[in-house]
Amino acid sequence: MNILLFGNPNCGKSTLFNLLTGLRQKVGNFPGVTVEKKTGTFSIHEITHTLIDYPGVYSIYPKSQEELVVYDAIKELQSSAEPRVGVVVVDASNFERGLFLFSQLADLDIPMVLVINMIDLAGRNGIAIQLDALKNELKHTPIAVMNARVGLGKNRLLDALAQQIKEQKSENYFGINPTIFEPEAFEQQEADATKRQQSIRKLAERVVVKKEVQAQKSKLDWWLTHPVFGYVIFALILLVIFQAVFTLSSYPMDGIEWVFQQIAMHFAAWVPEGVFQDLLCSGILPGISGVLVFIPQIGLLFFFIALLEDSGYLARAVFLMDRLVRPFGMNGRSVVPLLSSMACAIPGIMATRGIPNAKERLITLFVAPLMSCSARIPVYTLLISVVIPKQRFLGVVQLQGLVLFALYLLGIISALGIAFVMHRMLKQTTRSIYIMEIPDFKPPHWRNIFSTIFEKIKVFTMEAGVIILALSIVIWALSNYGPTEERANAVRELKAEATYAKANAKERNQSEAAVLLEHSYLGKFGKTIEPAIAPLGYDWKIGIAIGSSFLAREVFVGTLSTIYAHDEASGNFRLREKLMREMHPDGSKKFTLASGVSLMVFYVFALQCLSTMAVARRETGSWKIPILQLVLYATLAYTAAWCCFQIF
Amino acid sequence: MLRRYKTVPELKSRESAEAISFVDPALACKLTAMGVRPGAVIEMVRKAPFGKAYYVKVDGIRMALREEEAVSILLEL
Incomplete structure (x- = not known):
């Protein structure tokens, strides 16, 4: 049977959901919108029931x-006759408010179970609920008193559910309104609400006993929302998160890549050479590795977000930050996703789920890929080392460092700029009322945190991962296959070269790889688009590298070093020196300040990352937004790169 | 003309006042559902450092409001 879980925000509903279902959870979207729908299963007396968690x-x-x-x-x-049981979770400290929601649902003829949760906290606040008196009032509703955080009262809840599943009795206590008003009928709603509250207040007078307790003044709140210390504390927390996602995650990421390289090597030894070995060892295994490599970053980011959220701190930070990002059509909650996008846009985009307002969420998700992520660093550092001279600017600052900083800044400024434009252009479809309850501080609950991490990783691998894997195999195939005859001829020509005869085995392999890449479909692509990218100062070799870096931006560097392996004049230089020596046919340098800056600026804007697109698709529910991002950012990148090439 | 009320943004830090009514019907519905009724005492806990957001305490419930919501809550002078 379907069990429907309702409750106020911060009533401990998700803790209860996790307690009942454990890891038997499924996350999807409600039809037509990107509001998360969590369903899970649990069993009573060996009968399995489905629990649906509503916001x-x-x-x-x-x-x-x-x-x-x-x-x-x-x-x-209301329109379906399917049997169901509704569960309303009520925070015992806010009994009347929780019962208000309960009364609305009970009047709609849904058989209910009432959970009075967080009974320990209520006790500390001097609130006691007389259960017998309450049972006397709500005769048809089984009631379970719980403290879901420690698992207290789970059996009581299961008993209550079993009873209601069998009896299917609706509560007739309130009898205020058996129908449901239109969403815009504010006057009717309010009149109804007033009646309910009067009825509930009378009930509460008979049931709730309040004792005056010495209110503990929380100093913590004062510090955390302080105009100076509040920001300092939040900045420090952001720094820790950023460091973790950026640096700490690189160890497990390197580990994952190493393991897959080992596996691929072993398979290569076992599986006979040929198409299948190629596909498995160079296509599929690196593709899987390319998906799994994101897991450490996702896990770490959501560990921190869940920790901040569960402890009650995040609401305070959101209160402090809201004003700063609002002019850009974003929400205080956009800050953590945007900042973590500077490590990687994948977990950043996934974290936009926490933004309650649809428009603010869309804007944050849309501009997140402009924040310079760590995959751009290898591209930037290579190009900077090639085209920016090692000298000091105004005698103090390292010019190379300054350029890197400027690229980061350009990313941030354009993200905010585009957010600002979107904020002006997008119409708010429904008016949203912004009232955020600021919850009590509580020690974080580890089961909730790890269940969040597990769920995010699962959603990423199952939904975005499959697309990333498929597309990366396509790109791999394009770069490894081409017209057979042409490739054979090219290799024959290479072998006839004088330098080839002199080279050792390793060099021979490298130049063969370069020639094969040049004559692959991807190579064809690079040469085809050369006229289009020539105005930016790029040739077909860069075209190939840009095409292949759709897998991940840092692939740009690897592809260039493959292409440049075959270059008669270059000999045994490192990639950086090869690029510096690369000449146009007319003898001018290929990597000049102009083309280098143009290429770096191109990478600031271009959405060169199919993983980002896959995640944006999963988070928005269609390809519309990721394709719009791709086109818009490609246009921006092209224009900006062209301008730079003309200016410098 | 003399106003007979003030709104939430006019409260000083730590100052409190009784709510008379809510101007915006949608907001009124939401606040009522949250357990905030006319007659509730609203205390300003903190104003956001750059303005336009308010951290208030209403009958023991702490919440953050934006400017649009805050100005539509009328308070006793």
């Missing part, structure tokens, strides 16, 4: 997109 709301009437999901779901429930 936390105060009322069934919507004031935001997330709340609209709940409204639509309830409307649908």
Whole structure:
């Protein structure tokens, strides 16, 4: 049977969901919108039931997109005759508020179970709920008192559920309104709400016993929202998160890549040479590795986000940051996703889920890839070392470092600029009321945190990972196959060269690889687009490198070094020196300040990352947004690169 | 003309006042559902350093409001 889980925000609903379902969870979207729908299974007396988690709301009437999901779901429930049981989780310290939602649902003839949660906290706040008295009032609703964080009362809940699943009795206590109003009927809603609250207040007077307790003044709150210390603390926390996603994750990432290289090497020894070995060892295995390599970053980022959220701190940081990013059509919650995009846009885009407003979320997700991610660093450092002289600017600052900094800054400024334009252009479809409850501080709950990490990793690998794998195999195939005869001829010509005869085995292999890449489909692509990219100062070799770097931007460097392996004049130089010596037919340098800067600026803007596109597709539910990003950022990159090539 | 009310942004830090009514019907619905009714005492805990956001405490519930929401809550003088 379907068990529907409702409750106010911060009532401990997701803790209870995790407690019941463990890892038997599935995450999807509600139809038509990108509001997360979590379903899970659990069993009572060996009968399996499905638990559906709805977004936390105060009322069934919507004031935001997330709340609209709940409204639509309830409307649908009303028209279906399928048996179900609703569970409303009530924070014992906010009994009346929770019961308000309960009363709305109970009146709609849904058999209910009432969970009174966080009973320990209520006790500390001097609030006691007389269970017998409450049972006397709500005669048809089984009630379970719980502290879901420690698992207390789980059996009581299962018993209550078993009873209601069998009896299917609706509560007739309130009897205020058996229908559901239109979302815009504010007057009716309010009149209804007033009646409910009067009824609930009377009930609470008979059931809730309040004792005055000495209110503990929390100094922590004062520090965390302080106009100076608040920002300092948040900046330090961001620094830790950034360091972790940027640096700490590189160890497991290197580990994953190493393991897959080993596996590929072993397979290469076992599997007979040929197409299948190629596909397996150079196509599929590196492709899987290219998906799994994101897991450490995703895991670490969501560890911190879940920790901040679960402890109650994030709401304070959002309060502090909101004003700063609002002019750009974003939300205080956009700050962590944007910042983590400077390590990698994949976890950054996934983290935009936390932004409640649809428009603010879309803007954040859209501009996140402009933040310079760590995969751009190898491209930047190579090009800087080639075209920017090692000297000091104004006698103090290293010019090379300054250029790198400028590239980062360019990314941030253009992200904010595009966000600003989108903010002006996009119309808000529904008015959203921004009221954010600031929860109590509580020690983080490890089961919640690890369940979030597990779920994010699962969603990434299962939904985005498959697309990334498929596309990376396509790019691999394009760079490894080409017209057979042409390739054979090219290799024959190479072998006839004088330098080839003199070269050792390793050099021979390298130049063969270069010639094969030149005559692959990707090589053809590079040569075809050469006229288009010539105005930017690039030749077909750079065209190939740009094409192949769709896998990941740092592949640019690897592809260039493959291409340049075959170059008679270059001999045994490192890639950097080869690029510096590369000449046009007319004898002028190919990598000049102009073409180098143009290429770097191209990489600031271009959405050269199919993993980003796959994740954006998964997060927005269609290819529309990622394709728009691809086209818009390619246009921007082209224009900006052209300007740079003309100026320098 | 003399106003008979003030709004949330006019509260000083640590100052509190009783809510008379909510101007915006959608907001009124939301606040009512959250347990905030006319008559509730609203205390300003902190104003965001760059303005336009307010951290208030209403009958023991802490919440953050943006400017649009804050100005539509009318308070006793």
